[in-house]
Amino acid sequence: MRTKIAIIGAGPAGLFLAHLLYQNGVDCVILENRTRAYVEGRVRAGILEQITVDLMESLGLAARMRREGLVHAGINLAVDGKIFRIDMADLTGSTVMVYGQQEVMHDLFGAALARGITIIFEAARVQPHEVDSSQPHVNWREGGVERRLDCDYIVGCDGFHGISRASIPANSLNIYERVYPFGWLGILADVPPANHELIYANHAHGFALASMRSSTRSRYYIQCALDERLEDWPDERFWDELCLRLGPHTAPHVARGPSFEKSVAPLRSFVAEPMRHGRLFLAGDAAHIVPPTGAKGMNLAVSDVILLARAFTQFYTKNSTAGLDAYSASALARVWKAERFSWWFTGITHRFPEMDSFTRKMQLAELNYIRSSRAAQTTLAENYVGLPLN
Numbered sequence: 157m158r159t160k161i162a163i164i165g166a167g168p169a170g171l172f173l174a175h176l177l178y179q180n181g182v183d184c185v186i187l188e189n190r191t192r193a194y195v196e197g198r199v200r201a202g203i204l205e206q207i208t209v210d211l212m213e214s215l216g217l218a219a220r221m222r223r224e225g226l227v228h229a230g231i232n233l234a235v236d237g238k239i240f241r242i243d244m245a246d247l248t249g250s251t252v253m254v255y256g257q258q259e260v261m262h263d264l265f266g267a268a269l270a271r272g273i274t275i276i277f278e279a280a281r282v283q284p285h286e287v288d289s290s291q292p293h294v295n296w297r298e299g300g301v302e303r304r305l306d307c308d309y310i311v312g313c314d315g316f317h318g319i320s321r322a323s324i325p326a327n328s329l330n331i332y333e334r335v336y337p338f339g340w341l342g343i344l345a346d347v348p349p350a351n352h353e354l355i356y357a358n359h360a361h362g363f364a365l366a367s368m369r370s371s372t373r374s375r376y377y378i379q380c381a382l383d384e385r386l387e388d389w390p391d392e393r394f395w396d397e398l399c400l401r402l403g404p405h406t407a408p409h410v411a412r413g414p415s416f417e418k419s420v421a422p423l424r425s426f427v428a429e430p431m432r433h434g435r436l437f438l439a440g441d442a443a444h445i446v447p448p449t450g451a452k453g454m455n456l457a458v459s460d461v462i463l464l465a466r467a468f469t470q471f472y473t474k475n476s477t478a479g480l481d482a483y484s485a486s487a488l489a490r491v492w493k494a495e496r497f498s499w500w501f502t503g504i505t506h507r508f509p510e511m512d513s514f515t516r517k518m519q520l521a522e523l524n525y526i527r528s529s530r531a532a533q534t535t536l537a538e539n540y541v542g543l544p545l546n
């Protein structure tokens with residue numbers, strides 16, 4: 157088999173890239189080691205920045221999002237039970253869209269099928285080869301048969317645990333990492349959300365987040381220990397702790413109901429530089445991870461692949477490698493700003509195990525400063541809605 161661009165991984169990074177390449181007439185093939193149902197079923201975040209909404213529009217994939225997505229013009233911060241609002245629309249002129257990543261994936265897979273974009277599911281032992289040469293290829297096993305895809309370039313969109321970054325020699329990558337000493341215990345429940353907008357809460361017991369998937373489905377998180385056992389968190393205990401942390405303004409509006417998903421997610425900041433090795437490029441979680449506090453994960457995958465698709469299009473239409481050569485530096489410029497924002501937002505909203513009384517006072521002072529300063533609110537808001545691409 158031969159194609160121009162071999163894409164490893166059919167998460168948001170791989171699928172958005174494939175749609176962009178298709179739109180620009182550049183052939184590609186996606187190799188995904190799981191099934192469509194598995195990839196589509198993974199519960200992830202659900203806040204789309206304007207660049208992601210615009211991309212769905214320009215790819216002709218926005219009809220359902222326009223109908224079912226919720227446009228949010230603000231977010232709320234609760235500090236020890238007292239709540240205030242950041243009016244993102246007023247401060248920045250932009251909004252965000254609440255539309256679950258699972259919904260995005262459903263729309264992307266559906267359209268990929270309709271457009272004839274080739275996705276090979278359940279590709280086992282995918283391995284990029286000869287990325288230092290001008291004839292790279294990817295091998296994999298399909299139904300016990302060894303297969304090979306020759307290509308011009310390979311893009312690793314295979315997430316944090318994928319093979320692409322792992323196949324780059326360690327001495328060719330710089331790794332920057334912070335693992336946080338806590339996790340998020342999250343639930344999904346078919347109950348109306350407590351508030352029409354998100355609430356990020358800093359409470360002496362730890363962080364809490366009130367989010368949603370729709371007007372009838374709520375998504376809530378509370379900060380927990382990394383080794384928290386789900387059996388220790390029956391729904392009632394979760395609801396009690398959530399209400400305490402969200403505070404007396406919100407607690408009466410929390411509709412309780414049975415959760416149908418409950419899991420603990422670790423929090424990590426991670427960047428691998430550069431995002432290219434020879435003819436292998438990295439995009440999305442394969443190159444970087446942010447803690448979920450800023451809701452940036454999928455949006456960063458989107459900005460990476462927009463840059464990459466432009467660069468490939470330039471290569472095939474103008475025979476110029478300028479965009480490809482600039483890709484890593486351009487993508488990383490935006491990635492590092494989102495890393496900073498996600499790290500900072502995590503830092504002011506979570507309870508850290510080693511936190512002394514002075515550090516706690518600094519957290520509260522910073523949150524009070526945000527509450528009282530339009531300048532500080534603007535800084536938060538412009539990062540939350542997403543910084544410009546270039």
Ligand code: APR
Nearest residue numbers: 165167168169188189282314315318319440441453454457
């Ligand atoms: N071979 C083929 N496919 C692989 C391999 C492999 N060795 N390893 C992983 N994959 C697939 C996974 O099954 C998954 O479908 O690559 C895909 C990676 O998808 P994500 O982990 O979602 O990564 P990305 O597309 O970069 O998404 C970025 O979306 O899912 C969220 O948390 C993620 O917010 C982040 C954003």
Ligand code: PHB
Nearest residue numbers: 201202367448449450451
């Ligand atoms: C979510 O709805 O899952 C969500 C929302 C905002 C975040 C993180 C997760 O910052």
